[in-house]
Amino acid sequence: xxxxxxxxxxxxxxxxxxxxxxxxxxxxxxxxxxxxxxxxxxxxxxxxxxxxxxxxxxxxxxxxxxxxxxxxxxxxxxxxxxxxxxxxxxxxxxxxxxxxxxxxxxxxxxxxxxxxxxxxxxxxxxxxxxxxxxxxxxxxxxxxxxxxxxxxxxxxxxxxxxxxxxxxxxxxxxxxxxxxxxxxxxxxxxxxxxxxxxxxxxxxxxxxxxxxxxxxxxxxxxxxxxxxxxxxxxxxxxxxxxxxxxxxxxxxxxxxxxxxxxxxxxxxxxxxxxxxxxxxxxxxxxxxxxxxxxxxxxxxxxxxxxxxxxxxxxxxxxxxxxxxxxxxxxxxxxxxxxxxxxxxxxxxxxxxxxxxxxxxxxxxxxxxxxxxxxxxxxxxxxxxxxxxxxxxxxxxxxxxxxxxxxxxxxxxxxxxxxxxxxxxxxxx
Numbered sequence: 001x002x003x004x005x006x007x008x009x010x011x012x013x014x015x016x017x018x019x020x021x022x023x024x025x026x027x028x029x030x031x032x033x034x035x036x037x038x039x040x041x042x043x044x045x046x047x048x049x050x051x052x053x054x055x056x057x058x059x060x061x062x063x064x065x066x067x068x069x070x071x072x073x074x075x076x077x078x079x080x081x082x083x084x085x086x087x088x089x090x091x092x093x094x095x096x097x098x099x100x101x102x103x104x105x106x107x108x109x110x111x112x113x114x115x116x117x118x119x120x121x122x123x124x125x126x127x128x129x130x131x132x133x134x135x136x137x138x139x140x141x142x143x144x145x146x147x148x149x150x151x152x153x154x155x156x157x158x159x160x161x162x163x164x165x166x167x168x169x170x171x172x173x174x175x176x177x178x179x180x181x182x183x184x185x186x187x188x189x190x191x192x193x194x195x196x197x198x199x200x201x202x203x204x205x206x207x208x209x210x211x212x213x214x215x216x217x218x219x220x221x222x223x224x225x226x227x228x229x230x231x232x233x234x235x236x237x238x239x240x241x242x243x244x245x246x247x248x249x250x251x252x253x254x255x256x257x258x259x260x261x262x263x264x265x266x267x268x269x270x271x272x273x274x275x276x277x278x279x280x281x282x283x284x285x286x287x288x289x290x291x292x293x294x295x296x297x298x299x300x301x302x303x304x305x306x307x308x309x310x311x312x313x314x315x316x317x318x319x320x321x322x323x324x325x326x327x328x329x330x331x332x333x334x335x336x337x338x339x340x341x342x343x344x345x346x347x348x349x350x351x352x353x354x355x356x357x358x359x360x361x362x363x364x365x366x367x368x369x370x371x372x373x374x375x376x377x378x379x380x381x382x383x384x385x386x387x388x389x390x391x392x393x394x395x396x397x398x399x400x401x402x403x404x405x406x407x408x409x410x411x412x413x414x415x416x417x418x419x420x421x422x423x424x425x426x427x428x
Contacts, residue, residue, distance in 0.1 A: 035062055042073065047082025050074070054088060058097075071099050078112060086113030087121035094124065094133075103134025114145065119154025122146070126160060139164070150185060158186030159194040166201070176207030187218065192227035195219075199233060203242070204372030210407050212243025223254075228263035235269065239278075240409050249279040264294035268302035288315045295326065300335035303327075308341070311351075324354055331364065336371035339364045343376055347388075358389035369401070374410030377401045381413070 030038070030052045041049035054073035056062035071092050077085025090109035093102045107128050113121025126145030129138045143164040149157020162182030165175045180201050186194025199218035202211045216237055222230025235254025238247045252273050258266020271290030274283045288309050294302020307326035310319045324345070330338030343364035349356020362383060368376035381401035384391045405413035 042076060045080050047077040047080035047085055050077030050080065051082050051085045051088065054085065058088075069098060078109060081116060083113045083116035083118035083121060086110070086116060087118045087124065090121065090124060094128075103128065105134075107134045114148065117152055119149040119152035119157050122149035122152065123154060123157045123160060126157070150182060153189065155186045155189035155191035155194060158182050158189065159191050159197060162186065162194065162197055166197075166206075176201055178207070180207045187221070190225075192222040192225040192230060195222040195225070196227055196230045196233060199230070203233075203237075205404070205407065206370075206372070212237065216243045228258045228261045228266060231261075232258040232263060232266045232269060235266070239269075242409060248273070252279045259290075264297045264299035264302055268294040268299060268305050271302075271305060284315050298333075300330040300333035300338065304330040304335050304338040304341065307338070320352055324351070331367065334367075334371060336368040336373035336376070339368035339371070340373050340376045340379075343368060343379060347379070347383075358383070362389035362391060369404065372408050374405035374408030374413065377405035377408065378410055378413040381405070 030048045033041070033049070033052070035053070035056070038049045038053050042053060050073045053062065053068075054070040054077065057068070057070040057073065071089060074085040074089035074092065078089055086109045090106040090113065091097070092099050093106035093109065095101070107125060110121045110125035110128065114125050122145045126142040126149065127133075128135050129145065130142035131137065143161065146157050146161035146164055150161045159182070162179040165182060166179035167174070180198060183194045183198035183201070187198055195218045199215040199222070201207050202209075202218070203215035204210070216234065219230045219234040219237065223234050224230075231254045235251040235258070236242075237244050238254065239251035240246070252270065255266045255270040255273060259270050267290045271287040271294070273280050274290065275287040276282070288306070291302050291305040291309065295306045296302075303326040307323040307330070309316050310323035310326070312318070324342075327338045327341050327345070331342055343361045345351045345354050346357045346364065347361035362380070365376040365379045365383070369380055378401065380391075381398040383389050384398050384401070385393055387393060402413040
């Protein structure tokens with residue numbers, strides 16, 4: 001019977017860059033003013049007063065009329081060079097809040113706000129460029145706008161700059177070490193998502209040394225700040241015993257919290273716990289339902305785990321073509337376990353409709369290894385040693401790959417290198 005790598009938890013995958021939801025903090029003198037005072041000031045050209053009126057109408061604190069809308073006040077405020085008004089009007093046009101969606105005009109107002117030094121507006125304009133909404137798609141320009149937002153001290157901009165640096169969008173070269181710096185700044189500015197992404201890099205050893213203890217601190221900080229992916233990833237560390245004592249019950253508690261909050265990565269990891277019967281009664285049907293639910297919402301690990309069930313034909317009819325399709329989808333979304341499974345399939349060559357292709361096996365194992373999947377690093381070392389898939393024996397490379405496999409928790413590689421799994425590696 002072919003071996004099938006079962007569902008394993010994984011730290012959060014990176015998503016798309018995040019738009020900046022307007023969060024206007026008006027000066028006390030403005031925030032405390034009566035509507036009559038604000039209207040008088042706005043009429044005389046005071047931009048912050050116009051912005052405050054728009055915010056109050058959006059919140060429902062001030063009943064507007066046909067002529068007195070949030071959009072009308074934001075447009076006045078923007079004409080008076082108030083950056084927050086420009087950003088907020090762009091947001092309304094971007095999302096169709098009280099006005100028809102008009103992405104081109106949204107871009108115009110975000111641009112004005114960015115030129116007036118609004119980090120939020122720069123971030124939102126970058127989001128439009130990244131996805132080609134109302135403007136021509138241009139990820140290089142998006143990256144420059146995120147850099148500008150981060151320089152202005154806007155935390156989400158730092159996170160989005162990190163994503164650009166890490167994932168090689170546009171003409172910005174891939175640079176995970178620089179991404180670490182972006183995420184570190186965003187995390188310091190209070191963005192929990194930046195803390196999660198930095199934790200992922202230090203856990204994986206991308207852009208610097210592996211540091212499980214620092215990853216634990218970052219995931220804990222993010223989870224305490226309400227970020228569900230931080231909670232999920234903390235559970236991953238407890239499940240694997242990376243930088244913390246191995247404790248499946250703590251892992252399950254983290255996954256349950258994540259899943260109940262609506263984050264599907266936590267649901268599929270909870271499914272894995274049911275599959276193993278770890279700190280939970282073994283229930284493969286419940287596990288399958290959680291994997292299917294996550295995959296239905298395009299969660300890559302959930303699709304990998306559901307594909308594994310389809311490959312085995314356990315609790316669901318065997319469907320190898322569908323399994324292969326889901327593995328490819330998940331790998332394209334940078335899920336390392338799915339890439340590893342594709343590498344295994346193409347190396348074995350007994351999986352219809354995927355004939356043996358050792359060159360493809362090497363490609364998929366390399367992607368998975370680069371994403372900190374230890375077993376794929378060990379597989380690459382073995383393929384080097386055996387001259388498979390166009391690789392050639394080279395002991396230094398083989399040893400490095402086995403050391404990486406060991407560091408990422410694949411203990412079978414540790415004995416062949418003399419390396420032991422680090423508890424608390426030196427900080428970068």
